[in-house]
Amino acid sequence: MVDRIAPYTAADDPARAEKVIAEGVSFENFLKYFGQQHAEWLVGKVIDVVSNNTRHQLILGFLYSLFSLYLGFKKLGRVLLAGVPMKVADDRPAREPDLLVVLNENLSRVRDTYLDGPADIVVEIVSPESTGRDRGDKLAEYEAAGVREYWLFDPIRFESVVYALANDGRYRPIPPDADGRLVSRVLPGFALHPALVWRDEPPTGAELVELAQQMVSE
Numbered sequence: 001m002v003d004r005i006a007p008y009t010a011a012d013d014p015a016r017a018e019k020v021i022a023e024g025v026s027f028e029n030f031l032k033y034f035g036q037q038h039a040e041w042l043v044g045k046v047i048d049v050v051s052n053n054t055r056h057q058l059i060l061g062f063l064y065s066l067f068s069l070y071l072g073f074k075k076l077g078r079v080l081l082a083g084v085p086m087k088v089a090d091d092r093p094a095r096e097p098d099l100l101v102v103l104n105e106n107l108s109r110v111r112d113t114y115l116d117g118p119a120d121i122v123v124e125i126v127s128p129e130s131t132g133r134d135r136g137d138k139l140a141e142y143e144a145a146g147v148r149e150y151w152l153f154d155p156i157r158f159e160s161v162v163y164a165l166a167n168d169g170r171y172r173p174i175p176p177d178a179d180g181r182l183v184s185r186v187l188p189g190f191a192l193h194p195a196l197v198w199r200d201e202p203p204t205g206a207e208l209v210e211l212a213q214q215m216v217s218e
Contacts, residue, residue: 014093014137018047031113041094059125062202069212077103085114088145099123118145126154143171148186160194189218
């Protein structure tokens with residue numbers, strides 16, 4: 001949980017290698033003045049996040065639709081799209097993951113402009129400029145915040161991994177199932193073969209609905 005988070009040291013500054021566009025900004029003023037642009041609040045500092053490329057958008061659209069359909073069929077919760085800050089503590093960064101899954105029991109955390117607490121699942125799609133951030137700082141931050149699963153997709157290397165919190169509060173990768181699919185321990189039956197993500201045109205329409213229905217029926 002959030003109360004496990006240890007204080008930062010100078011070397012832990014999440015903005016140390018980022019393009020800082022403002023400093024001394026409260027989270028409230030971040031929402032007020034930077035809420036309409038692609039930026040993140042890093043404990044008083046605001047960093048500019050490079051716009052996503054078209055490949056990133058294609059994958060994001062597919063994953064958002066798949067999670068939305070699954071959650072709609074199962075009535076388990078909601079998925080939030082990129083642009084929603086996830087605030088876990090006053091002295092922790094408020095990241096804006098590509099996707100956030102919030103289960104019904106935690107929907108009270110959803111505010112009009114941000115998520116007040118950790119999501120149950122966070123999904124990030126690696127961009128050329130975000131490799132170190134997604135694989136390093138964010139992984140450690142989501143783990144410390146108590147995000148139960150972290151789904152990471154890297155279209156540059158065609159790599160994907162699902163991290164789940166173990167009993168010791170540390171992330172461990174979940175091995176693929178016998179069919180090579182990524183599986184969730186939070187969402188019953190949710191299983192996705194990464195080959196579908198790397199397709200030039202990911203599933204849409206009837207194929208997408210059928211995929212979600214198969215998950216629900218398993």
